[in-house]
Amino acid sequence: MDYGFKASEPGHDVFTAEDKNLSLKTGFTIPKVFKEGIASSEFPSDSITHNLGYEPQFLVWVYTGDGGIKAGGAGLATGNDDFGTAFIDDTSLSIFSINDTLLARYYIFYEELSSGGNVPFTSTSDYGLKMSKDGKDILEANILDQTFNSEKNTLKIQTDKVISATIGTDYNFIIPHNLGKFPAYMVYYEVDDNGYWFSENENEHLSGKDVTVASFTTSKLLVCNATSNASCIVKIRYVLFADLAT
Amino acid sequence: MSDHGLKISKPGVNVLEAEPEELVFSSKYKTMRIESRGSGTVNSSVSSGLVTIPHRLGYVPMFMVHVDPNQTGNYVMAPYKSTSGNQVLSTYADETNLYIKATADTTTSTYTIGDIDDNMAREVSGVGTFTGGWGVGQTSGGGIYYGAVRFTGVASTNFISASLSLYIDTRDGTGDVKMTLWGIDEDNTAAFDTGTPATGRTKTTASDNLQSNFGAGNIWEFDATDQVAEIFGRGGWSSGNALGLQFWDNGTAVNNVYYQLGSGTNTTLEVVGSTSTVANYKYTIFKNQLE
Numbered sequence: 001m002d003y004g005f006k007a008s009e010p011g012h013d014v015f016t017a018e019d020k021n022l023s024l025k026t027g028f029t030i031p032k033v034f035k036e037g038i039a040s041s042e043f044p045s046d047s048i049t050h051n052l053g054y055e056p057q058f059l060v061w062v063y064t065g066d067g068g069i070k071a072g073g074a075g076l077a078t079g080n081d082d083f084g085t086a087f088i089d090d091t092s093l094s095i096f097s098i099n100d101t102l103l104a105r106y107y108i109f110y111e112e113l114s115s116g117g118n119v120p121f122t123s124t125s126d127y128g129l130k131m132s133k134d135g136k137d138i139l140e141a142n143i144l145d146q147t148f149n150s151e152k153n154t155l156k157i158q159t160d161k162v163i164s165a166t167i168g169t170d171y172n173f174i175i176p177h178n179l180g181k182f183p184a185y186m187v188y189y190e191v192d193d194n195g196y197w198f199s200e201n202e203n204e205h206l207s208g209k210d211v212t213v214a215s216f217t218t219s220k221l222l223v224c225n226a227t228s229n230a231s232c233i234v235k236i237r238y239v240l241f242a243d244l245a246t
Numbered sequence: 247m248s249d250h251g252l253k254i255s256k257p258g259v260n261v262l263e264a265e266p267e268e269l270v271f272s273s274k275y276k277t278m279r280i281e282s283r284g285s286g287t288v289n290s291s292v293s294s295g296l297v298t299i300p301h302r303l304g305y306v307p308m309f310m311v312h313v314d315p316n317q318t319g320n321y322v323m324a325p326y327k328s329t330s331g332n333q334v335l336s337t338y339a340d341e342t343n344l345y346i347k348a349t350a351d352t353t354t355s356t357y358t359i360g361d362i363d364d365n366m367a368r369e370v371s372g373v374g375t376f377t378g379g380w381g382v383g384q385t386s387g388g389g390i391y392y393g394a395v396r397f398t399g400v401a402s403t404n405f406i407s408a409s410l411s412l413y414i415d416t417r418d419g420t421g422d423v424k425m426t427l428w429g430i431d432e433d434n435t436a437a438f439d440t441g442t443p444a445t446g447r448t449k450t451t452a453s454d455n456l457q458s459n460f461g462a463g464n465i466w467e468f469d470a471t472d473q474v475a476e477i478f479g480r481g482g483w484s485s486g487n488a489l490g491l492q493f494w495d496n497g498t499a500v501n502n503v504y505y506q507l508g509s510g511t512n513t514t515l516e517v518v519g520s521t522s523t524v525a526n527y528k529y530t531i532f533k534n535q536l537e
Binding site: 008009019022023024025028029031055057059086087088089090111112113128129148151152153154155156157158160162181186188195196198199201202203204205206235239242243244 | 251252254256257266267269270271272273274275276277278279280283285303305306308309310312319320321322323324325333336337338339340341345347528529530533534535536537
């Protein structure tokens with residue numbers, strides 16, 4: 001249909017771009033940030049109340065005293081990771097760290113972990129830009145029935161690239177970003193072009209190479225460390241957000 | 247930034263001066279766009295523990311999966327490692343599906359000697375049987391040692407493997423010690439200071455010939471899976487019963503004996519079992535492409 005709104009990603013013609021190359025389009029749902037901030041310095045534990053009444057999507061990044069960032073989403077949140085754990089229920093996000101020298105940046109989204117949820121939200125202003133989902137009256141739609149609302153932050157992808165290398169048993173992908181700040185990020189990887197992509201900190205079990213990728217970022221670099229039990233090709237997809245991890 | 251496109255700043259922030267992290271949206275940056283979401287339960291004992299979720303995008307999408315490994319309503323982001331350190335929940339995607347994989351976890355139980363007269367025994371050829379310690383090998387005078395150890399309260403649910411560690415408190419000689427390991431083929435072997443002496447009790451069919459050369463103060467650890475499995479497989483065995491292992495000299499040269507007498511410290515039986523992993527999951531598939 002030739003109505004609605006769409007904006008293409010840089011380098012893509014908005015008239016011919018596929019959906020995967022559109023930043024914004026009527027009908028897309030973009031996760032909207034409900035609450036973001038720095039978890040209390042009173043680690044080893046902190047609890048951030050959200051009271052949404054359902055389990056919302058979340059991402060957590062932990063940063064160490066030397067400025068290194070440990071991805072929380074796929075790194076921190078395993079039960080026995082190097083830095084601790086983070087989990088969410090229908091009232092709060094809980095973050096546990098192994099020691100009190102760590103801080104954490106969290107993003108809690110309106111969007112539920114799975115479809116559903118019914119959170120009434122009344123816009124506090126009569127200006128800005130908002131779009132409702134198909135079939136929803138924009139003047140009455142609650143936040144979960146809005147695909148976009150300029151009152152609410154979204155995670156913005158600054159860099160989104162793929163790199164690869166043939167590795168031995170231990171290899172560091174050094175990726176300069178030189179942002180002068182610590183970006184939120186996500187990392188995925190594939191082994192030997194086998195078509196299966198894992199998020200970082202997974203122990204990849206399909207190639208027979210027992211590969212694990214774990215990463216951290218500084219104010220200048222993203223470092224992805226890949227370990228394996230045999231030489232293999234590792235392809236990394238890294239996503240750096242304009243949003244911060246500190 | 248060049249002077250075209252669309253950008254929206256956060257409330258209270260001048261859009262013309264905003265840093266990237268102060269923007270709500272900018273056409274300069276890509277966004278995370280949700281393709282689909284859903285939820286379910288994954289069980290390592292069902293369908294090989296694999297849940298397959300078609301996405302039909304024709305390319306590998308970015309994804310996020312959160313799991314509730316204990317089904318308590320607390321969701322963590324996958325992957326998930328159990329308290330045993332095993333990765334029991336994994337997620338990955340290809341150009342057709344998102345996959346959520348549950349793997350059975352392992353639990354390791356370590357059993358110690360307890361009362362040394364109940365649980366340690368030896369026989370010395372031509373001399374007699376004794377409790378309160380074990381020995382294996384051949385003395386300088388040609389005396390042959392046979393030993394046995396017993397462990398109580400041994401759990402056998404979902405058994406995978408077992409290993410026995412013998413602490414060599416003292417020894418004669420410096421050469422190899424050779425022995426054959428059997429289990430005591432009984433449902434719930436009695437304390438060694440009662441009834442038939444330990445080394446006279448029925449042996450399992452399963453046996454292993456072993457040898458080592460350790461100095462005093464070391465632990466000799468070896469696999470005992472077959473022997474323990476045979477005991478667990480007895481019709482009269484119940485999880486929580488007492489289990490015994492006996493080890494006979496198997497041709498050790500004269501003047502080489504391992505001993506542990508008067509204490510059962512550091513002699514242990516380790517039993518590994520498996521437990522099913524059952525977890526709730528919630529997933530988000532994005533339109534954003536990985537490959």
